[in-house]
Amino acid sequence: MRGVCVFVAAALAVAPALAGDVQLNGRTVTVSDQADETILKMTSSNYALNRSRDEIITDARACLATTPGLTLGTVNAEAGTIEATQATEYRARFANYRVSSKLTLAAEDRVFWLTDAPIEVTQLDTEGAPMIAPLSKQNSGWDKGLMQFIQNEDKLVDCLFK
Secondary structure, three states, X not given: OHHHHHHHHHHHHHOOOOOEEEEEOOEEEEEOOOOOOEEEEEEOOOEEOOOOHHHHHHHHXXXXXXXXXXXXXXXXXXXXXXEEEEEEEEXXXXXXXXXXXXXXXXXXXXXXXXXXXXXXXXXXXOOOOOOEEEOEOOOOOHHHHHHHHHHHHHHHHHHHOO
């Protein structure tokens, strides 16, 4: 039995980390269990706001129009959602990257939250046409790109609380 425990412990020590949630500056980043550790989505916590769902959606639409880095997309007031796109660039390990996502603001009465999915990355300074791929923890500076998203989203949240 003791030999089995040592074997299991050794196997766990060398096994790669599998799927799960990673916390990043107050956001939950969901990572796939595949070897490439694709980032599936990033979700904010719930924000409490003393407004109805319709008021939150109306205010969010106005805030999105003035928030740099975010572009208003589809508004579905009946479902209580707004979609926007966001893209930003960052530099890591002597390369330039562009990361983009669809941002969804979902609202209910007195609460809203933000979700980025899918999240894609492009290495900008490559020869030939740049390739767009899902962002992965294997990408250099993946967290830098997400931190840029968080800064954009924090501006949106600040606007909603004014």
